[in-house]
Amino acid sequence: MDTTTAHQQMNPFDKLLDKLCLTPAGLLGLILLFALPYIPPFNQEYMLRWLIYCGFIAAMSVGFDLTAGYISIVNFGYAAVSGFGGYTSALLVINLGLSPWIAMAAGGMTAGVLGLMIGMISLRLRGIFAACLSWFFGLAIMGLATKMVWLTRGPSGLRTPRLFETDSNVPFYFLIIILLYLIYLACKWVVRSKMGLAFQAIGQNMDAARTSGINPVYYRVFNFTMSCAIAGVLGGYYAHFYGILTPDIMHTGKTVEVLAIAYIGGRGSLWGGAVIAFPFIFIMEIIRSSLSNLPGLNLIIYALVLILVMIYYPGGFSYFYDTNIRKVKNKALRYFFNGRA
Amino acid sequence: MSNKMVVNFTSWIKSAAGISITISILVAVFAAINSGPYLIVNTVVTGGMLALVATGLTLMLGVLNIAMFAHGEFFMIGSLTAYYVFTPISEFISENPESFVAVIGPLIAIVCAAIMGAISGVVAEKLVFGPLRKRSTDNWVMNSFLLTVGLSVLLVNLHQLIFGADFKGIVGYWSGMPISIADVFISRDRAMAFVISVVIVAMFWFFMTYTRTGMSIRAVSQDITGAQIVGIDIEKIVLLTISLACALSAVAGGSLLFMYPSYPTVGLEPLYLAWFVVILSGLGNILGAVAGAFMVALLKAITVEYIGAGWDFVIPSALIMLVLIFKPSGIFGSDVRGALDK
Amino acid sequence: MLLEVKNLDAGYGYLQILRSVSLNIDKGEYVGIVGPNGAGKSTTMKTIAGLIPPMGGSILFNGEDITGLVTSQITKKGISFVSEEMNLFVNMSVRENLLMGAYIIKDKKVRNDRLDFVFDLFPRLTERKDQLAGTMSGGERKMLAIGRGMMSDPKLLLVDEPSFGLAPQLTANVFESLDVLIKTGVTIMLVEQNVTKTLSVTDRGYILENGKIGMEGASCDLADDPYVRKVFLGV
Numbered sequence: 061m062d063t064t065t066a067h068q069q070m071n072p073f074d075k076l077l078d079k080l081c082l083t084p085a086g087l088l089g090l091i092l093l094f095a096l097p098y099i100p101p102f103n104q105e106y107m108l109r110w111l112i113y114c115g116f117i118a119a120m121s122v123g124f125d126l127t128a129g130y131i132s133i134v135n136f137g138y139a140a141v142s143g144f145g146g147y148t149s150a151l152l153v154i155n156l157g158l159s160p161w162i163a164m165a166a167g168g169m170t171a172g173v174l175g176l177m178i179g180m181i182s183l184r185l186r187g188i189f190a191a192c193l194s195w196f197f198g199l200a201i202m203g204l205a206t207k208m209v210w211l212t213r214g215p216s217g218l219r220t221p222r223l224f225e226t227d228s229n230v231p232f233y234f235l236i237i238i239l240l241y242l243i244y245l246a247c248k249w250v251v252r253s254k255m256g257l258a259f260q261a262i263g264q265n266m267d268a269a270r271t272s273g274i275n276p277v278y279y280r281v282f283n284f285t286m287s288c289a290i291a292g293v294l295g296g297y298y299a300h301f302y303g304i305l306t307p308d309i310m311h312t313g314k315t316v317e318v319l320a321i322a323y324i325g326g327r328g329s330l331w332g333g334a335v336i337a338f339p340f341i342f343i344m345e346i347i348r349s350s351l352s353n354l355p356g357l358n359l360i361i362y363a364l365v366l367i368l369v370m371i372y373y374p375g376g377f378s379y380f381y382d383t384n385i386r387k388v389k390n391k392a393l394r395y396f397f398n399g400r401a
Numbered sequence: 402m403s404n405k406m407v408v409n410f411t412s413w414i415k416s417a418a419g420i421s422i423t424i425s426i427l428v429a430v431f432a433a434i435n436s437g438p439y440l441i442v443n444t445v446v447t448g449g450m451l452a453l454v455a456t457g458l459t460l461m462l463g464v465l466n467i468a469m470f471a472h473g474e475f476f477m478i479g480s481l482t483a484y485y486v487f488t489p490i491s492e493f494i495s496e497n498p499e500s501f502v503a504v505i506g507p508l509i510a511i512v513c514a515a516i517m518g519a520i521s522g523v524v525a526e527k528l529v530f531g532p533l534r535k536r537s538t539d540n541w542v543m544n545s546f547l548l549t550v551g552l553s554v555l556l557v558n559l560h561q562l563i564f565g566a567d568f569k570g571i572v573g574y575w576s577g578m579p580i581s582i583a584d585v586f587i588s589r590d591r592a593m594a595f596v597i598s599v600v601i602v603a604m605f606w607f608f609m610t611y612t613r614t615g616m617s618i619r620a621v622s623q624d625i626t627g628a629q630i631v632g633i634d635i636e637k638i639v640l641l642t643i644s645l646a647c648a649l650s651a652v653a654g655g656s657l658l659f660m661y662p663s664y665p666t667v668g669l670e671p672l673y674l675a676w677f678v679v680i681l682s683g684l685g686n687i688l689g690a691v692a693g694a695f696m697v698a699l700l701k702a703i704t705v706e707y708i709g710a711g712w713d714f715v716i717p718s719a720l721i722m723l724v725l726i727f728k729p730s731g732i733f734g735s736d737v738r739g740a741l742d743k
Numbered sequence: 744m745l746l747e748v749k750n751l752d753a754g755y756g757y758l759q760i761l762r763s764v765s766l767n768i769d770k771g772e773y774v775g776i777v778g779p780n781g782a783g784k785s786t787t788m789k790t791i792a793g794l795i796p797p798m799g800g801s802i803l804f805n806g807e808d809i810t811g812l813v814t815s816q817i818t819k820k821g822i823s824f825v826s827e828e829m830n831l832f833v834n835m836s837v838r839e840n841l842l843m844g845a846y847i848i849k850d851k852k853v854r855n856d857r858l859d860f861v862f863d864l865f866p867r868l869t870e871r872k873d874q875l876a877g878t879m880s881g882g883e884r885k886m887l888a889i890g891r892g893m894m895s896d897p898k899l900l901l902v903d904e905p906s907f908g909l910a911p912q913l914t915a916n917v918f919e920s921l922d923v924l925i926k927t928g929v930t931i932m933l934v935e936q937n938v939t940k941t942l943s944v945t946d947r948g949y950i951l952e953n954g955k956i957g958m959e960g961a962s963c964d965l966a967d968d969p970y971v972r973k974v975f976l977g978v
């Protein structure tokens with residue numbers, strides 16, 4: 061996978077996996093995710109709802125990581141952009157009678173346009189300033205969604221038709237897993253191409269990147285647009301899954317949730333957040349529902365984990381996996397298959 | 402009147418700072434004529450307190466390179482402390498309304514808020530930022546920013562868990578007739594809040610400009626190696642800065658308790674507004690932050706007056722984005738690139 | 744012996760640059776360290792000043808072990824470091840910069856005396872008292888950095904690459920000001936790339952190559968040494 065010679069020697073199965081941006085362990089994980097609704101404790105509807113939420117945050121964290129991990133700009137208005145996509149989608153369905161599926165795509169597109177705008181106006185800003193600008197942008201959009209009551213019904217929420225006309229959560233679950241995988245695949249393809257290198261160059265040192273002939277305008281704007289379009293599609297999914305949309309989806313707290321998952325998972329890896337979201341959010345939901353007399357305890361644990369990870373393991377889970385588990389596992393597998401290490 | 406001063410003045414008026422200050426003053430005067438002087442009173446009271454929070458934020462950014470997301474939580478700590486200190490005091494006052502405690506009591510509560518803010522700042526440095534600084538300073542701006550995000554979530558939910566999510570407010574600090582200035586009645590609490598903010602900002606400015614310790618804080622913000630070379634103990638300055646910054650925020654929380662009762666997310670609004678100020682006015686400039694605070698307060702007051710409550714995030718943030726597009730370093734910021742641009 | 748460095752090892756992270764460097768300076772001496780780029784001259788200075796933690800060996804100042812102390816403590820012992828990048832406080836005036844140089848002196852009167860002393864040494868700085876350090880020219884900034892180093896009344900002044908980034912005329916000015924300083928009785932250790940110039944002004948010299956002390960001796964002897972002439976002076 062690393063060099064062209066290795067590429068030629070690969071067997072067809074590995075080649076296919078490589079095209080699909082999966083490792084054998086990743087494939088196993090994906091299969092496990094698809095099988096999950098049939099495995100006993102998880103086949104209950106309320107657990108599926110939690111898992112869907114896990115999948116939603118996981119997919120959001122992949123899109124978020126495309127900006128944060130590659131061009132090193134924290135899009136602090138990410139949840140707002142996602143909510144913007146959700147509202148667009150919901151309003152299209154309600155007012156124009158479009159099918160939710162088409163509306164979802166349209167939500168993605170409008171959110172992408174929004175991302176284009178954020179990317180354009182934040183071009184001259186760096187680091188924390190760009191983060192602040194996207195944050196203010198998000199606050200402004202959230203303010204609009206709250207105040208334009210004639211359109212969005214404000215805090216009382218918008219009733220939206222669901223994607224599937226059924227009470228079961230299973231199709232929604234499969235859909236979010238497929239979306240998660242497609243988003244991951246799209247991002248991975250982009251960062252594997254020449255563009256990924258340009259992203260990293262811009263993220264590490266914009267001036268150096270510019271002097272070596274990379275046009276930061278194009279790449280930064282493209283990155284923002286793509287990442288925000290992903291958020292928009294997911295916002296549409298969110299709207300048409302829960303059936304009710306309030307401006308809360310745009311709250312900074314939601315961005316923080318996505319951000320925490322992306323960073324705990326390991327920034328710049330894309331898959332780290334997706335993998336860590338499932339166990340982590342799931343456990344948080346268990347804590348929240350079983351200790352309802354101690355409100356906020358799950359968020360305290362959340363914050364503590366984020367703080368500890370940032371201090372002691374800023375590379376996150378993906379770094380941990382790459383340095384500690386992958387090597388040992390590969391060694392063990394080689395021994396198991398070949399009889400020698 | 403020398404000619405040089407006139408030239409200086411015209412060039413200042415043409416600079417971004419001059420233009421924006423002139424426009425703000427004009428707008429303020431116009432709004433006051435149009436809808437009554439209470440608008441100015443609101444602006445001045447909010448602006449004064451906002452100046453405290455924003456100066457703390459500037460300090461954290463300029464000296465420690467920490468983009469503080471948890472600054473509002475120190476506001477919350479301040480208001481919470483003031484509430485728990487002032488509640489028994491107010492009971493005592495209602496029994497003995499004539500005693501001197503009626504005058505001193507609120508001040509005690511506010512001072513306690515400041516002390517508590519400083520202590521919690523030191524604790525945050527020792528438990529959160531210090532360990533990160535010791536381990537590695539690569540990617541410091543981003544990593545420390547994420548730490549403050551975690552800290553913010555932690556403090557908000559600890560408040561909810563321990564003290565509950567209900568509003569913990571007081572009726573007022575100083576009772577008595579409102580003060581009237583030129584047909585405008587200002588409640589004593591508001592007047593005192595303004596006085597407190599003016600006194601503290603003035604003291605703080607004096608401290609930073611003329612004292613040896615204040616100068617060493619500025620030195621650290623400008624060149625940390627240079628500061629080490631001249632013999633400044635960086636650890637000490639870091640602790641001092643963080644406790645000062647947090648105390649400033651907590652004082653604001655304490656003195657505004659009569660307007661903003663304490664609840665877990667009370668710090669969110671001051672945080673947004675303080676960030677508006679810091680980004681608008683540029684970094685590392687205390688007087689700029691003060692001017693920016695009044696501008697943001699004016700913007701907020703005018704938006705609420707003419708467009709309606711709830712729009713006060715939309716309009717200011719849109720305007721600030723416009724400013725950022727044309728002057729990325731902020732109105733009062735210099736074009737010298739700082740450590741934050743990494 | 745004012746400063747005694749014994750078998751010093753130092754470097755950045757895993758990269759070791761200095762290997763067992765030993766040198767010493769007597770009170771009132773003017774000592775130069777010369778050598779090619781990347782030999783470890785600046786690293787030696789920074790390690791003595793405490794900006795880089797030493798990996799091994801020891802540094803004695805006035806007979807006291809200062810190995811591994813942080814910079815601010817070392818400054819308080821009486822070593823002042825004028826770095827290559829100068830590290831001035833760019834948004835402060837010249838006067839404020841100089842006063843910050845006397846940070847370790849608590850007595851206000853003594854601080855003002857030192858200020859007068861430095862202004863006497865560098866009349867140029869007096870003219871620009873209220874100008875911001877960031878707006879001055881390269882030569883003036885260098886002067887200010889040296890002046891700031893003198894403010895704390897150091898026993899030993901470490902000067903790192905005073906000619907770095909300066910035009911020849913300005914370099915000459917800076918060397919002149921160092922000459923003035925040495926007459927006031929301060930001990931100077933100078934690191935320079937300009938070998939000829941350094942060996943012509945200093946009393947004694949060390950030649951640092953690949954992180955090791957290659958030669959040492961009186962500056963005039965070193966300047967006449969055939970090896971030095973061949974490698975550094977190209978004669």
